[in-house]
Amino acid sequence: MTNRLSPFLIAMMALGFVFLYAxxxxxxxxxxxxxxxxxxxxxxxxxxxxxxxxxxxxxxxALVSLEVALIAATGALVLGTLVAYALARFRRxxxxxxxxxxxxxxxxxxxxxxxLSLLLLFVALEQATGWPQGRGILTIAIAHITLxxxxxxxxxxxxxxxxxxxxxxxxxxxxxxPAKVFFVITLPLIAPALAAGxxxxxxxxxxxxxxxxxxxxxxxxxxxxxxxxxxxxGVSPQINALxxxxxxxxTVLVASASRLLRAKNT
Amino acid sequence: xxxxxxxxxxxxYAWLLAFFLVPFLIVLKISLAHQATGIPPYxxxxxxxxxxxxxxxxxxxxxxxxxxxxFLGAIRxxxxxxxxxxxxxxxxxxxxxxxxxxxxxxxxMLVILPFWTSxxxxxxxxxxxxxxxxxxxxxxxxxxxxxAPLPLLNNDFSVILGLVYGYLPFMVLPLYxxxxxxxxALLEAASDLGARPYAAFRQVTLPLSxxxxxxxxxxxxxxxxxxxxxxxxxxxxxTLMIGKILWDEFFTNRDWPVASALAVAMLILLALPMGLxxxxxxxxxx
Numbered sequence: 057m058t059n060r061l062s063p064f065l066i067a068m069m070a071l072g073f074v075f076l077y078a079x080x081x082x083x084x085x086x087x088x089x090x091x092x093x094x095x096x097x098x099x100x101x102x103x104x105x106x107x108x109x110x111x112x113x114x115x116x117x118a119l120v121s122l123e124v125a126l127i128a129a130t131g132a133l134v135l136g137t138l139v140a141y142a143l144a145r146f147r148r149x150x151x152x153x154x155x156x157x158x159x160x161x162x163x164x165x166x167x168x169x170x171x172l173s174l175l176l177l178f179v180a181l182e183q184a185t186g187w188p189q190g191r192g193i194l195t196i197a198i199a200h201i202t203l204x205x206x207x208x209x210x211x212x213x214x215x216x217x218x219x220x221x222x223x224x225x226x227x228x229x230x231x232x233x234p235a236k237v238f239f240v241i242t243l244p245l246i247a248p249a250l251a252a253g254x255x256x257x258x259x260x261x262x263x264x265x266x267x268x269x270x271x272x273x274x275x276x277x278x279x280x281x282x283x284x285x286x287x288x289x290g291v292s293p294q295i296n297a298l299x300x301x302x303x304x305x306x307t308v309l310v311a312s313a314s315r316l317l318r319a320k321n322t
Numbered sequence: 323x324x325x326x327x328x329x330x331x332x333x334x335y336a337w338l339l340a341f342f343l344v345p346f347l348i349v350l351k352i353s354l355a356h357q358a359t360g361i362p363p364y365x366x367x368x369x370x371x372x373x374x375x376x377x378x379x380x381x382x383x384x385x386x387x388x389x390x391x392x393f394l395g396a397i398r399x400x401x402x403x404x405x406x407x408x409x410x411x412x413x414x415x416x417x418x419x420x421x422x423x424x425x426x427x428x429x430x431m432l433v434i435l436p437f438w439t440s441x442x443x444x445x446x447x448x449x450x451x452x453x454x455x456x457x458x459x460x461x462x463x464x465x466x467x468x469x470a471p472l473p474l475l476n477n478d479f480s481v482i483l484g485l486v487y488g489y490l491p492f493m494v495l496p497l498y499x500x501x502x503x504x505x506x507a508l509l510e511a512a513s514d515l516g517a518r519p520y521a522a523f524r525q526v527t528l529p530l531s532x533x534x535x536x537x538x539x540x541x542x543x544x545x546x547x548x549x550x551x552x553x554x555x556x557x558x559x560x561t562l563m564i565g566k567i568l569w570d571e572f573f574t575n576r577d578w579p580v581a582s583a584l585a586v587a588m589l590i591l592l593a594l595p596m597g598l599x600x601x602x603x604x605x606x607x608x
Contacts, residue, residue, distance in 0.1 A: 072413065073414075075410065135334045176345060201341075280440070302439060314427075
């Protein structure tokens with residue numbers, strides 16, 4: 057199915073992409089605006105970037121977010137891969153239906169429900185056992201791992217179901233133990249999916265406002281929480297500058313990851 | 323169950339039970355408790371030699387017009403946004419599938435890229451565009467198309483626009499996966515048999531893409547119903563959505579039992595569509 061894109065289709069696509077990118081472009085452009093006002097272009101300036109780098113609250117929050125995201129993505133990668141392996145390779149086991157449901161539901165679970173329920177768990181646990189003592193990076197990370205498992209599992213399961221299983225069977229026939237087959241055959245074959253899943257879990261964690269707000273403690277404000285409280289007060293040029301930096305980082309990351317994956321796949 | 327299987331399944335199973343299922347049971351429990359002053363701000367269910375369960379939180383939700391309106395409002399906003407996302411997303415997915423092979427990867431990445439960038443910042447960006455002295459009004463007025471600024475922000479329009487914008491990639495991706503699997507020979511056959519492009523689309527492409535449509539609709543509708551950020555930042559005083567009401571009950575009113583009852587009610591409402599998601603995703607997986 058190539059060519060013959062009708063003018064109607066091209067126009068619809070153009071509109072779709074304009075819709076997707078207009079707000080992003082506006083944020084980037086106005087981050088370089090010398091004026092504080094959105095509608096007035098007062099010349100090119102980097103002053104908001106300067107102000108951003110001097111903003112200690114944002115710097116601290118960025119570090120908290122990064123720490124949470126690295127723990128969450130790595131935890132979600134390990135557990136999510138196990139989930140995907142179990143769902144793709146074990147057709148039947150006791151409690152499989154519940155397992156599959158629990159692993160998929162967070163994909164679409166409204167954030168407010170996930171955040172509230174985890175907070176209530178942490179409060180009840182602390183009352184009953186004394187752990188976790190207060191809330192902070194650890195509790196946010198646990199919440200984000202639970203969310204990330206679902207996304208890692210979907211990505212990895214798709215890959216596990218699609219590649220040629222005879223490779224695994226051949227290794228087993230030749231006497232390799234199942235564990236060795238997994239590490240020598242399966243793991244390298246699903247590596248691109250693992251990378252994609254890890255990145256996805258990392259991004260979700262860095263991006264989450266609602267679940268983090270519920271599960272955070274007083275000393276663990278994440279970057280989205282700082283952005284949210286300043287955005288509530290209106291449009292802020294510093295936030296435009298921060299958004300632009302995030303956009304550049306994400307674009308570079310996604311572009312290089314997809315190049316890496318394409319190189320590996322062909 | 324072999325030992326190997328137990329080894330693989332046990333850890334993630336225990337994790338999901340502890341941090342996904344048990345929390346809901348606790349929500350259910352607290353939704354049946356009374357509000358109390360103290361830490362935590364609810365009464366214990368067990369104690370004083372008996373079980374003290376109350377349905378008053380649910381009675382409150384069902385009896386108070388505010389909560390009922392918030393539920394209905396969330397469903398209405400989500401339904402409209404899902405329909406609009408389908409109308410915008412379908413041509414986008416269809417166009418990408420039909421684009422030359424070498425362009426497809428780039429076009430698909432252009433759809434995914436906004437999804438990887440901060441949701442919060444993408445929603446925030448619309449404030450600068452839509453507000454009374456914002457970019458859109460400014461542009462329309464300098465072009466002489468309107469005399470006075472249009473009310474674009476903090477109303478139904480901006481909430482639906484935000485929902486469509488935030489969740490559009492979730493519509494396009496399953497549609498793309500489904501349409502990509504479509505065998506071009508089917509369309510050639512239809513054309514050879516005399517079908518005009520529109521008839522071929524309506525009788526071949528559209529029916530065959532239904533599973534993708536279903537997956538996209540679920541992935542946009544469900545999170546939209548529970549959305550908090552969009553009604554909070556783009557909505558106005560009249561925007562009643564259940565996700566925002568739950569947030570306010572919890573953070574502003576500190577009424578944990580009512581917030582829990584709202585969460586349970588929302589889960590019951592979304593249970594059926596959420597149950598369908600896994601099946602639909604499996605069907606459209608590339």
